[in-house]
Amino acid sequence: MEWRRLSLALPLAALFVVFFIAPLFVLLGVSLSTDMDTHTFTFAHYVKFFTDRFNYSILTDTLLLGLKATAVCFVFGYPVAWIAARARPGLQSILLLAVILPIMTSVVVRTFAWIVILGRQGLLNQIVLGLGLSEEPLRLLFTEWGVVIVLAQVQMPLMVLPILSILAKIDPNLADASRALGAGEWRTLWRVTLPLSVPGVIAGWILTYAACVTAFVTQSLIGGARLVYMPLHIYQQAVGANNWPFAAAISIIFMIAVLCVVAGLNLLAAKSQRHAQA
Amino acid sequence: MLTSFDRRMFLKAAGAFGASAMMPGFALAQTRTLVAATFPGTWSEAHREFLAPAFTKRTGARVTQSILLGTDQVSRLVAAKGGKPPFDVALFDAPQVLDAAKQGLIAEYPTAQSPNFADLLPGAQDKWGPQISMQIIGIGYNPKKIKTPPKSWEALWDPQYKGRVGLTALNSQLGIAFLAEINRLRGGTEDNFEPGFKALRELLPNVGAIGANLGAYATLWQQEQIDIAPYNFNFVQTLKSKDVPVELAIPDSGPVGWSTSMHLVANAEAPDLAVSYIDAHLDPGVQAAMLKPPYDVIPTNSKVPLEGAITLSVAKTYAELSKVRTFDWEKINPQRTALIEHFNRDVKI
Numbered sequence: 198m199e200w201r202r203l204s205l206a207l208p209l210a211a212l213f214v215v216f217f218i219a220p221l222f223v224l225l226g227v228s229l230s231t232d233m234d235t236h237t238f239t240f241a242h243y244v245k246f247f248t249d250r251f252n253y254s255i256l257t258d259t260l261l262l263g264l265k266a267t268a269v270c271f272v273f274g275y276p277v278a279w280i281a282a283r284a285r286p287g288l289q290s291i292l293l294l295a296v297i298l299p300i301m302t303s304v305v306v307r308t309f310a311w312i313v314i315l316g317r318q319g320l321l322n323q324i325v326l327g328l329g330l331s332e333e334p335l336r337l338l339f340t341e342w343g344v345v346i347v348l349a350q351v352q353m354p355l356m357v358l359p360i361l362s363i364l365a366k367i368d369p370n371l372a373d374a375s376r377a378l379g380a381g382e383w384r385t386l387w388r389v390t391l392p393l394s395v396p397g398v399i400a401g402w403i404l405t406y407a408a409c410v411t412a413f414v415t416q417s418l419i420g421g422a423r424l425v426y427m428p429l430h431i432y433q434q435a436v437g438a439n440n441w442p443f444a445a446a447i448s449i450i451f452m453i454a455v456l457c458v459v460a461g462l463n464l465l466a467a468k469s470q471r472h473a474q475a
Numbered sequence: 476m477l478t479s480f481d482r483r484m485f486l487k488a489a490g491a492f493g494a495s496a497m498m499p500g501f502a503l504a505q506t507r508t509l510v511a512a513t514f515p516g517t518w519s520e521a522h523r524e525f526l527a528p529a530f531t532k533r534t535g536a537r538v539t540q541s542i543l544l545g546t547d548q549v550s551r552l553v554a555a556k557g558g559k560p561p562f563d564v565a566l567f568d569a570p571q572v573l574d575a576a577k578q579g580l581i582a583e584y585p586t587a588q589s590p591n592f593a594d595l596l597p598g599a600q601d602k603w604g605p606q607i608s609m610q611i612i613g614i615g616y617n618p619k620k621i622k623t624p625p626k627s628w629e630a631l632w633d634p635q636y637k638g639r640v641g642l643t644a645l646n647s648q649l650g651i652a653f654l655a656e657i658n659r660l661r662g663g664t665e666d667n668f669e670p671g672f673k674a675l676r677e678l679l680p681n682v683g684a685i686g687a688n689l690g691a692y693a694t695l696w697q698q699e700q701i702d703i704a705p706y707n708f709n710f711v712q713t714l715k716s717k718d719v720p721v722e723l724a725i726p727d728s729g730p731v732g733w734s735t736s737m738h739l740v741a742n743a744e745a746p747d748l749a750v751s752y753i754d755a756h757l758d759p760g761v762q763a764a765m766l767k768p769p770y771d772v773i774p775t776n777s778k779v780p781l782e783g784a785i786t787l788s789v790a791k792t793y794a795e796l797s798k799v800r801t802f803d804w805e806k807i808n809p810q811r812t813a814l815i816e817h818f819n820r821d822v823k824i
Contacts, residue, residue, distance in 0.1 A: 319698065417688065422643070439574070
């Protein structure tokens with residue numbers, strides 16, 4: 198009978214094998230060949246990547262960018278989820294809509310909106326100049342902090358939704374109990390609510406992180422060509438330089454690096470779960 | 476009962492799906508369709524507005540555009556090698572023609588089947604496919620901020636433009652062409668780009684933004700993020716038609732540029748339609764229509780009189796146009812990877 202149940206997953210599994218696993222092996226194959234025609238086996242592209250500090254620094258910059266953006270996302274996203282989880286049903290659906298609304302527009306549109314806001318003649322700079330806070334327009338576009346801010350906003354729903362779903366499931370009696378035992382709001386949040394919401398937080402971190410490091414559109418539009426991150430690097434190697442094997446090799450390396458970070462987060466989640474149960 | 480109902484529904488749906496899958500075959504039997512590649516932005520608009528109707532008028536066939544940059548087209552054709560190509564007509568800038576011909580992605584152009592080919596300027600009659608236009612680069616500037624038009628490329632290094640200069644990454648044709656021209660002016664050759672890179676490093680304090688692609692680059696002008704930067708004649712005309720404050724100055728070292736050409740893809744599904752489509756682009760009527768603003772596509776058919784913006788800033792006659800300096804892509808192409816890497820290393824913050 199087990200087989201009958203599993204068979205329901207077969208269509209999806211077949212789809213994955215054909216359109217995800219198989220191409221992944223093609224990618225791996227390309228990354229290990231000298232060029233697109235002869236397909237002679239070589240490790241040269243991987244050696245080239247790791248013996249060159251430039252490639253290396255792009256990888257670390259990208260992984261760090263993801264951490265920064267995810268952290269900002271968390272700092273702003275958690276309170277939103279917390280408020281939404283405790284709000285009256287009417288207000289809750291309004292907040293929920295506000296969180297989901299950005300997903301309904303394309304990433305390109307959201308990113309372009311930020312160009313209008315952050316530019317030299319942009320909204321933010323007009324306010325800053327108008328209030329006399331600065332003589333010169335601030336440089337926000339084409340800086341790493343610009344990319345972090347925009348990524349944090351663009352990917353915010355991925356952080357808020359998992360946290361919200363966990364917070365909504367926490368028994369409200371627990372918070373009441375905490376208060377009855379004399380803990381204040383902050384202490385309750387810190388000692389009760391936050392630890393109980395860790396699974397949602399980790400899920401949010403994983404989703405947001407993976408989305409941030411691979412956000413080609415946002416990274417290249419806000420960061421420009423002076424801030425090279427892995428997605429742009431891969432694109433330039435594949436399409437600009439027509440060096441597909443190297444592009445494939447750095448794609449594999451990038452994928453493994455991101456998987457490692459995600460696995461690390463998962464481990465953290467498992468550990469905190471045990472901790473919470475203990 | 477419910478399960479049998481569901482199964483019946485499923486069979487019906489499957490039947491409908493199968494039938495609809497066969498429908499395009501019917502449609503194809505009646506009107507043939509050509510898939511032709513074109514560049515994003517104004518090129519695709521100009522082709523839809525003038526070329527597609529002219530093509531349909533002569534053949535009765537329809538055309539579907541595949542909108543891709545030249546380098547992306549090469550990638551797609553490489554990926555589809557040995558099978559059915561994703562489009563029958565390719566639109567390339569000069570450097571891609573060499574790559575595509577070398578890799579067997581395009582076929583030699585059957586000039587005998589293309590009556591307009593003989594009317595092209597001699598330089599435009601390439602055996603791999605006719606040149607349909609020319610792209611010219613110069614110094615783009617914002618006339619609201621810069622009152623006297625810049626006279627030479629050296630203006631970009633002027634300290635008064637600190638933080639106001641724009642560049643594009645080297646994966647764009649504009650970026651590579653600008654580097655090659657600066658390199659030449661600073662004493663480099665197509666074998667030695669060091670003087671060009673040295674000049675770029677000296678330019679960096681002035682550079683406010685480097686667009687990762689040409690779409691992002693246009694945004695820099697629209698948002699007035701930059702005031703002065705290398706730019707294409709055609710992109711400037713497009714932005715001007717949208718009321719963006721930008722003008723093009725041709726530096727005293729003369730205009731530089733490259734040709735844009737159309738090609739019959741190797742193993743094309745409908746080679747007769749493809750050649751007819753390309754020939755329609757060589758038609759004097761079509762070229763004259765595309766020369767009008769806002770497209771200002773520089774013609775290559777000698778029967779089309781030069782007029783409009785091109786004669787004001789770049790060249791008054793075809794003789795002058797033929798003197799526009801071009802680049803030795805045969806030498807530059809193999810270095811492209813190295814150049815992109817060198818550039819990325821130099822500009823990375």
